Amino acid sequence: MSVAELLPLPVVIPIGSAILAPLVTKIHRRLPLIIGIGAMLGSLALLLVVATRVYSGNGQVLTHYFSAEKPVRGQVLGIAFAADPFGLTFALLAAGLGLLLLVSLLSEFGDIGERELGGLACLSQLLLAALIASALTADTVNLFVWFQVAALSSYGLTGFFLERPIALEAAFKIVVLTTIGSFAVFIGAAMLYAKNGALNFGQLHNTLDGEVSRPAIVALALLVAGFATKSGIAPFHGWLPDAHTPVPGAISALFSGLMVNLGIVAIVRLALQVYGRHSGHAILGLITGLGVGSALLGALMALAQDDLKRLLAWDTVSQMGVLLVGFASATAEGVAGATFHLVNHGLFKALLFLGAGAIVHATGVTRLSEMGGLARLRPITTAAFTVGAMSIAGVPGFNGYASLQLIHEGLHHQPAILVLALVAQVITVAALARAAYLGFYRRRAEPYQHLEAQHAGMRLSLITLGTACVALGVPPYLVVHEVARPAASILLNPAAYASGVLAGSGAVPPIALPFAYGKPGDLILTAVEIALGLLLAAAYLRIREPRPISLLRRLHTGSVNDYAAFAATGLAICAFVLIG
Amino acid sequence: MILGNYLAAATVFCLGLFTVLCRRNLVKIVMGLSLMEASTYLLLVSMAYRRGATAPVLSSPPAGQSPEQLVHGNVADPVLQNFCLTAIVIGVALTAVFLTIAVRVAQHYRSVDSRDVKALKG
Structure with missing residues (x-):
């Protein structure tokens, strides 16, 4: 399994645990948030695995095509998730910060009613999943x-x-x-x-060439x-x-x-x-x-x-x-x-x-x-x-x-x-x-x-x-x-x-960045x-x-x-x- | 006439926007947003239109045509029609959320006038 194939998982895991949240709250009140914290940890870990590739060298772009719908002659037929250094930075921030915020939600609202706690965990994880996905989608x-x-x-x-x-x-x-x-x-x-005639960012960029x-x-x-x-x-x-x-x-x-x-x-x-x-x-x-x-x-x-x-x-x-x-x-x-x-x-x-x-x-x-x-x-x-x-x-x-x-x-x-x-x-x-x-x-x-x-x-x-x-x-x-x-x-x-x-993958060209602290x-x-x-x-x-x-x-x-x-x-x- | 469709979509959109900007009744604001939503359906389906095109159904092509000919020939754009369906689904969910909030506001404030619902300002 290549690293690019991991890309949907950081989004799928929080969505899955968001769906579970209103259900498992019947077992124990705080379980939804605890599972949510676990889900965000998993999501963060996977994003870090992707990050080791994306930030290596001058940077890489890794792309995953859903249902293996690979582009044909530059025409993209399916949805693609692409991890580039910019999007991945935001995805990592969302996963890491989301984890901490779920911890504080758990500590602050651990005592409210079970239905409310389930709903709160569900909504906040859906939001986090959407943020990670919006950073990765192309x-x-x-x-x-x-x-x-x-x-x-x-x-x-x-x-x-x-x-x-x-x-x-x-x-x-x-x-x-x-x-x-x-x-x-x-x-x-x-x-x-x-x-x-295009939805994919890469294909759109190519079709927009010349006069817009x-x-x-x-x-x-x-x-x-x-x-x-x-x-x-x-x-x-x-x-x-x-x-x-x-x-x-x-x-x-x-x-x-x-x-x-x-x-x-x-x-x-x-x-x-x-x-x-x-x-x-x-x-x-x-x-x-x-x-x-x-x-x-x-x-x-x-x-x-x-x-x-x-x-x-x-x-x-x-x-x-x-x-x-x-x-x-x-x-x-x-x-x-x-x-x-x-x-x-x-x-x-x-x-x-x-x-x-x-x-x-x-x-x-x-x-x-x-x-x-x-x-x-x-x-x-x-x-x-x-x-x-x-x-x-x-x-x-x-x-x-x-x-x-x-x-x-x-x-x-x-x-x-x-x-x-x-x-x-x-x-x-x-x-x-x-x-x-x-x-x-x-x-x-x-x-x-x-x-x-x-x-x-x-x-x-x-x-x-x-x-x-x-x-x-x-x-x-x-x-x-x-x-x-x-x-x-x-x-x-x-x-x-x-x-x-x-x-499907590509290298980021080097760029000069003079920076003196x-x-x-x-x-x-x-x-x-x-x-x-x-x-x-x-x-x-x-x-x-x-x-x-x-x-x-x-x-x-x-x-x-x-x-x-x-x-x-x-x-x-x-x-x-x-x-x- | 496809230009007529675009004009109709623009008119409905503007009517909806006018309602959102000028009507203070929260329920009317929701209706205005629904009008704006509906105008996007018309716009999307109109953009999918091609003159003389058939429906993008390839399973049982009209007599004398193969599915391959249909794909290369003249079919309406299925992607935009698909968007239209997506928009309808999202629109239903949104209207539900809207009306829930409007009902709650009516219960709390005993009013659906946006002038009475502006404690947060400045």
């Missing part, structure tokens, strides 16, 4: 199917904890917006097929808009902060750390690997624009939030924008940095959400204005939150520093974009510093009425993720050269990916950024909400009609920019 409609699997399970998870009625409201918003996004993806994929026809451009606009809805890119982001607010910390971590990345991975694959250079600069310009907009809007809105988890969710909008900007730079540094940042974002955002969830669980307080004094009461959670905040802020020694540095280096040929990215970074630092101060480090006048004990599993997840953030931060030459560099290479060499997908210029820039961020946070704590931010907040009315209108406008903008 087929537009198969990607749409995994998009839908992820979407349906996320609807279930958003509306799962009905004790807070806002869960229903959030569920309705996520369903409406994601459904609109899914129509866009579906019509886009079908149009592309009707025009170019207008229907194919419209299809690209629809696909980008649809996947941007899934990843919460402004102006498609209306559902994202709402969906993160009512759910428990581990589910928010699953959404923010992993699920939203599905859209980013899909957009990047389509823009760089399928359309490649054929679509010209319009698509990269569009993605950069969307990315900069989200980065700034998310950071500004995060700065103004009072609800801790909502603040983190807005920061996710901002970070997704940063990722898109990095990928759209289409330089080795930018793309490698964005790939690395995707992993880092998964780790630190999961850490922050688990920390926030632990605080909400312990105190029952969700608002920053009512928190405080937790540094003394909850040292581990405080340390974890601080590590997460410092990683986002890009403090040297933590994982965010190297990836942000690479992204910023990749933007050197676009100074205006670089400046906007740095501004967004300063505001992000301020938002996180404000949250850490208000929630953890300031004194609280009266003691908390009641503090719930913390479970061991929660502590384990916090410590593991915190350690991972620090471990990836010590000069990460190994990760950058062995993981991010091949990933950047396969994204920037779409022909190599196409031939790997069509031939902690150059003096970067260190000074980072220090200035962090100092400005801290000053901004201190200033923001003292003033009343400035008018522009109040306006932005009033624009987000909470009405599902308005959010759908934003998304429709965004779709129109995508089509206009690409066709125009």
